[in-house]
Amino acid sequence: MAKWQRTVAVALTAFSIAVAAHAAGATAESPAGKSVSKATGAPIQLALIEGMSGPFANAGAAVERNLRFGVEQVNAQGGVKLADGAHPFELVVLDSKGGAEEALTQLRAAADRHIGYILQGNSSAVAAALIGAIDKQNSREPGNRELFLNYSADDPALTNANCSFWHFRFDAHAGMRMDALADVIQRDKAVKKVYLLNQDYSFGHDVSSLARSALAAKRPDIAVVGDEFHPIGRVKDFAPYVAKIRASGADAVITGNWGNDLTLLVKAAREQGLDTKFYTFYGNSLGAPAALGDAGVGHVIAVADWHPNAGGAASDAWYAAFRARFPAAQDDYPVLRMPLMIETLAAAMNRAGSADPAAVAKALEGIRFDNGFHASWMRAEDHQLIQPLYVMEMDKAGTPGVHFDNEGSGYGFRTVLALPAERTVLPTVCRMKRP
Numbered sequence: 001m002a003k004w005q006r007t008v009a010v011a012l013t014a015f016s017i018a019v020a021a022h023a024a025g026a027t028a029e030s031p032a033g034k035s036v037s038k039a040t041g042a043p044i045q046l047a048l049i050e051g052m053s054g055p056f057a058n059a060g061a062a063v064e065r066n067l068r069f070g071v072e073q074v075n076a077q078g079g080v081k082l083a084d085g086a087h088p089f090e091l092v093v094l095d096s097k098g099g100a101e102e103a104l105t106q107l108r109a110a111a112d113r114h115i116g117y118i119l120q121g122n123s124s125a126v127a128a129a130l131i132g133a134i135d136k137q138n139s140r141e142p143g144n145r146e147l148f149l150n151y152s153a154d155d156p157a158l159t160n161a162n163c164s165f166w167h168f169r170f171d172a173h174a175g176m177r178m179d180a181l182a183d184v185i186q187r188d189k190a191v192k193k194v195y196l197l198n199q200d201y202s203f204g205h206d207v208s209s210l211a212r213s214a215l216a217a218k219r220p221d222i223a224v225v226g227d228e229f230h231p232i233g234r235v236k237d238f239a240p241y242v243a244k245i246r247a248s249g250a251d252a253v254i255t256g257n258w259g260n261d262l263t264l265l266v267k268a269a270r271e272q273g274l275d276t277k278f279y280t281f282y283g284n285s286l287g288a289p290a291a292l293g294d295a296g297v298g299h300v301i302a303v304a305d306w307h308p309n310a311g312g313a314a315s316d317a318w319y320a321a322f323r324a325r326f327p328a329a330q331d332d333y334p335v336l337r338m339p340l341m342i343e344t345l346a347a348a349m350n351r352a353g354s355a356d357p358a359a360v361a362k363a364l365e366g367i368r369f370d371n372g373f374h375a376s377w378m379r380a381e382d383h384q385l386i387q388p389l390y391v392m393e394m395d396k397a398g399t400p401g402v403h404f405d406n407e408g409s410g411y412g413f414r415t416v417l418a419l420p421a422e423r424t425v426l427p428t429v430c431r432m433k434r435p
Contacts, residue, residue, distance in 0.1 A: 037078055037086065038078065038079075038086075039075060039078055039079025039080070039085075039088040040086065041079070041082070041084060041085045041086055041088075043087060043089065044080060044087050044088070044089055044117070044349075044355050045089075045090045045092050045113070045115045045117070046071070046089055046090065046091050046115070046117045046342075046345075047092045047094055047113075047115040047117065047118050047119065048063070048064060048067060048091055048092065048093045048094065048119045048120070049094045049103050049106045049107060049110070049118060049119070049130070050064070050093075050094075050095070050096055050119075050120060050121070050122055051095070051096055051098030051122055051123075052093060052095040052096075052097075053095055053097055054097045054098045054233070055098065055233035055234070055259070056233060056260060058259065058260070058286055059122050059259040059285075059286060060098075060122065062286060062331075062333045062335070063121065063151070063335075063338065064093055065331055065333075066333075066335045066339055067091055067119060067151075067339070067341075068091055069322060069325055069334075069338075069339050070338060070339030070340070070341065070342030070343055071089045071090070071091050073339060073342070073343065074088075074342055074343060074346045075088045075089060079346075080346050080349045080350060080355065081350050081353075082349065082353055082354060083353050083354070087355070089342065092110075092113075094109060094110065096120075096126065098122070098123065098126075098233065100125055100126045103129060103130060104129055104130070104133055107130055107133055107134070107137075111137055111141075111144060111146060114144055116145060116146055116355065116356075116357045117146070117147055117149060117345070117357070118130065118134065118147070118148045119151065119341075120150060120151075121150050121151040121153050121171065122153075122258070122259070123153060123201070124153040124154060124155035124158065124201070124202045124203040124206075125202050125203075126153070127148075127150055127155070127167075128153075128155065128158065128162065128202070130148055131148060131162070131166070131167050134147075134164070134166050134167070135164055138166055138357075138435075145166070145358060146166065146357060147166055147168070147357035147361055148164075148166055148167045148168070149168055149341055149345065150167060150168065150169045150170065151170050151171055151335075151337055151338045152171050153169070153171070153203070154172070154173050154174040154177065154203055154206070154281075155173070155174065155202050155203050155206055156173045157202075157206075159173060159382040159383055159384040159430060160428050161429055163382050163383065163428070163431075163432050164383075164432070164433075165433065165435060166361065167383060168364055168385070169384050170340065170341040170385045171337055171385070172305060172385075172389055173384065173426075174203065174206045174207055174281070175206075175426055176424050176426055177281055177303045177389065178207065178210040178211060178214050179214060179426065180303045180389045180391050180417065180419055181281075181301070181391060182214035182215065182217075182219075183218070183391070183419075184279075184391045184416060184417055185214075185215070185218070185219055185279060186218040188252075188277075190251060191251045191252045192221070192222060192223065192251055193222065193223050193224075193225045193248065193249055193250045193251050193252075194211070194222050194225065194251070194252050194253070194254055195224075195225055195226035195227075195228075195248050195250035195253045195254075195276075196211055196212075196224060196254050196255070197226070197228050197229075197230070197245070197253055197254075197255050197257070197265070198228075198229055198255055198257065199229065199230065199232040199233075199257055199258075200230055200231055200232060201232050204229055204232070205229070206256075207254070207255070207256030208227055208229070211224075211254045212224060212227075225249060225250050226244060226248045228241070228244070230261075232261065235261065235264065237264070237268065238264050238267075238268035238269075239271070239272065241268070242265075242268045242269050242272045243272070245269075245276060246272070246274055246276075250276055251276060251277065252276060252277040252278070252279055253276055253277070253278045253279065254279045255279075256280075256281045256282075257280070257282070258282040258285060259285075259286065262280065262282055262283070262285060262288055263286065263287040263291050264291075266283070266288050266291050266292045266296065266300070267292070269292070269295065270292050270293060270295040270296070273295070274295075275299075276299070277299050277300075278296075278301065279301050280300065280301065280302050280303075281302070281303060282302060283296075283301065283394065284302040284307060284392065284394070284406060284413050285302075286407075287407070289394060289405070289407065289409045289411040289412070290406075290407060290409035290411070292394070292411070293411070294396075296394045296411060297394055297396060298393065298394070298395065299394070300393070301391060301393050301394075301416070302391070302392055302394075302413060303389060303390065303391050303392075304389070304390055304392070305336060305337050305374075305387050305388065305389060305390070306336035306337070306374060306388070306390065307390055307413050307415075308334070308406075308412065309392070309401060309403055309413060309414060309415065310373075310390055310415060311415070312373050314371070314372035314373035318336070318371065318373070319334060319404065322334040329407050329408030330407060332407045332408065336374060337385070337387070340369065340371065340374065340376070343369065343371070344364070344367060344369045344376075344378070345360070345364070347369060348360050348363040348364040348367055351363040351367070358435060364378050364383070365378060366378060366379075375421060376421055377421070381428055381430055381432070382428040382430035382432065383430075383432075386421050386422075386424060386425055387421050387424065388419060388421050389418075389419045389423075389424050390415050390418050390419070391415070391416050391419075392413035392414060392415050393413060393416050394411055394412070394413055395411070395412065395413070395414055396410060396411055397410050397411060397412045399414070400414070401414030401415065402414050
């Protein structure tokens with residue numbers, strides 16, 4: 001029996017107590033001690049516009065699981081309490097096939113159905129297109145407004161120069177993640193040469209420029225021996241790229257790759273026996289630990305808002321609840337910020353007493369959310385969530401600090417740097433236009 005299964009009963013009890021305590025402390029609409037009744041009002045629809053088919057379909061499926069978990073948690077607590085009663089959330093999945101044009105088509109379909117909440121994250125380029133379209137939609141049809149909740153699109157510009165009142169980001173942006181990684185690289189004196197390899201779109205270029213800036217500030221002695229971009233979602237064999245990394249003499253690779261572009265990269269590195277550290281944004285993600293195997297131990301470093309071995313009873317309880325809902329090993333990819341986004345949205349609706357996107361947007365500004373182990377707040381100036389970040393290193397399950405593995409692979413991650421929310425704050429140049 002897996003370790004997480006042996007602790008589910010105790011953990012679920014602890015999680016239920018934590019949820020009840022949160023409800024008592026965070027929302028006056030659901031005080032402690034009252035029984036939870038089923039929400040009977042019309043469902044509040046949330047449109048997930050994501051690549052559910054194509055090269056990143058596995059990432060889309062993982063997003064859907066995490067959001068569905070959040071929806072179920074809110075509904076289990078009685079839904080959203082509005083002036084006319086309690087309403088459940090309903091997740092509506094729309095396939096963008098990973099492209100901006102299809103995403104815009106699905107956005108129009110959501111508007112035709114008067115769905116006021118748009119959820120997306122896998123691609124900053126798609127997110128930018130959606131923000132532009134939503135700004136126009138809301139100006140053109142104020143009676144059919146949409147609010148965009150972003151769980152993964154990390155281009156810093158989305159909450160800086162290109163910020164929008166109608167957009168809220170629940171992930172740390174690329175600059176925040178890079179700063180955390182650079183803090184660890186700064187201490188790693190074995191790294192003398194770095195190769196930058198990223199996807200050829202806005203986010204990948206952001207990672208490259210941010211890495212150069214961070215290294216110049218914190219490790220000016222490190223030489224950047226490669227800075228390369230590859231087509232997103234189209235490379236089937238990364239062996240030629242791994243050969244270039246080897247030839248460069250790099251001690252480390254910094255990459256923002258995600259989805260299959262990361263899995264195939266680390267798989268090629270393993271097959272070629274590349275003895276190089278990978279400093280990644282998503283090295284703990286879908287399939288990557290299993291693809292690396294022993295080659296990843298001590299070599300793969302990742303940064304995230306949370307991971308299963310972050311530690312603490314409340315964190316373990318939340319993870320146990322997720323695993324009880326999705327017990328298959330291949331579904332073991334919990335992303336805390338996604339269910340947290342759904343719960344924060346519910347808290348904002350409770351605060352506003354309304355599901356109107358404009359009223360909810362105002363209620364989201366400055367909102368604080370604490371599930372017992374991950375305190376966060378939504379900065380009003382730019383709609384960027386401020387939350388803890390963890391830098392972690394891959395190792396075998398069962399070694400100190402690695403209580404849980406990833407996806408049944410036998411490999412997990414230990415924390416090497418934990419940054420509280422206030423340590424992740426970066427300035428913003430956002431000059432938001434408000435309705």
